[in-house]
Amino acid sequence: MTTKTQDVTVTVNGAARTLACAGTTTLLTVLRDDLLLTGAKRGCNQGVCGACTVLIDGRPMRSCLTLAANLDGAEVTTVEGLAPRGELTRVQESLLKQNAVQCGFCTSGMVMVAHDLLQRSPDPDVEEVRDALSGNLCRCSGYRALVDAVIDAATGGAA
């Protein structure tokens, strides 16, 4: 417990990975640099933008503010792990359909918080959607389309 790197075992998208990480290495760095899962983006590295959001033990959190060394035994889901390769989730399909993806930098973070919302509240109202997305910034300013897309995903296109 007192070496400069820690061996931690984390389940990433269903597969157990053992990682040697320094005490200050963040989950975002491990995902992007070691595991080459580049879906989570490094926007601000300060917790503000939401581009790095992933699910940790089933909850959306900032991977840039999470120390990998603290995650022994945790389960991490990134945007790469939501649907089998080549397939899309309902949220992802609705984002495309509603033209809610412009540059795409914010998209994976948006997908994670929207996915989490629909897991907990399958039929959210607009306020709930806005609250769920409120910690994720979109510099292309596609918020309206983003909210529409999440509602669309919830209603299966019926709204």
Place this chain on the structure above:
Amino acid sequence: MRIEQSFTVGAPPDRVWSLIRDPQVMVGCVPGCDGIEQIDETSYTAQVTVSVGPIKARFNLVIEITEEQAPTFIRTESRGEEGSRASMVKSVNEMRLAPVDDGTEVSYSADVEISGRLGRYGAGMMKKIATKLAGKFEESFRTLAEAPEEVVG
């Protein structure tokens, strides 16, 4: 940023002056200061740690006395860096002593420039923090200056 304060000490100006000119007294009164060494007639080095939350910035300061009129006025300039970091502090300080009925009125002003880690807090916040540190200085200094003389030193 500019800080201006004044306070009264229950001791005559001569005594207040001699305390202010005594590096060891200053070490005890300046919050976060853990050493002052005299380099020559008018210059000193000092180590001062400024803590803001979990940030502890340790500055190595060079202090130059640029004007002095005992026992009423002193102007100093200090500048310092924080080890290898890009934190810098610069200040021009003036202190005036004036006799009043019950002792000495000490008024001082400091024009401070901070950049680097502590600069991130913004000038408004740093001014509040600096004013709070100034309050701690006043308290320690007054306690010392008003203590019976033989106890001091």
Place this chain on the structure above:
Amino acid sequence: MMAATFHKPATVDDAVRVLTDAGEGGRPISGGATLVAMMNAKLVEPDVLVSLSAIAELKDFGRAPDGTVRIGAMRRHRETAFESDLAGGQAVVAKAASQIANPPVRNMGTIGGSISFADPAADYPPALVAADATIEIAGPDGRRFVPAEEFFLGWYETAVEPGEIVTAVLLPPAPDRAVGHYEKLCRVAGDFALASVALVLALDGAGTVTHLRLAVGGCGGGPVRCPEAEALVVGAVPSAERIAALAERLVEDLDPVDDSRGSAEYRLQIVPRLIAKAFEEALTEMEPAR
């Protein structure tokens, strides 16, 4: 980036021991939402990190038979926001928690981390002062208890000494029929407060104020409470004039900063309105019971 040694002790005693041994370079880490952001920005570079995540005792929430609530230091903002057992006057703390940042940050941040960092604009500090909370702190000599009003020393300084950790927040039972409310003004959803008002209020059957504790956040080094101002309303019917008099007196004690969120002058102007709004909301919430 410099490597830090990482520890994840299972007990409070072990955490305190490791921190004490580490001296100046040691730092506890709870949610990491503030500390890791500062590490990423190279504002702090701890030598030894002591994670509090594996200490079961810190994750508990409980209510003693006398009505005192104990919120473990590692309780996340989300958990506190949704804590159904925080009702009446104690609800002020849950309401404050629900307005911190955004959902992912509320999933990470903890009450212990928030009050230890003591951002002058944070949401818990005024709520804890209004709720008359006590902070439980563990150190090498065991546990000690500090009232919230004496805990926040101003501008990021708290009563926590090196080698100590916050272990819990204790909320005494509020008077019967008390209501707690938290009113926050921020530029955009999820930002820190420009200013905020927390209050716990109780009236008797005649509509006279029997209990009031009110604290303002974001307008000084720590939360500002003014018993003298409260006394202008206690024992009377809370009329608009009395509430305005309270606000006028309390504003004298505020010491806000000019910063990128707003000027000090602006903050002084909005506080009386936030106070009026907080009373209005609390009185409305009482309506059905009265």
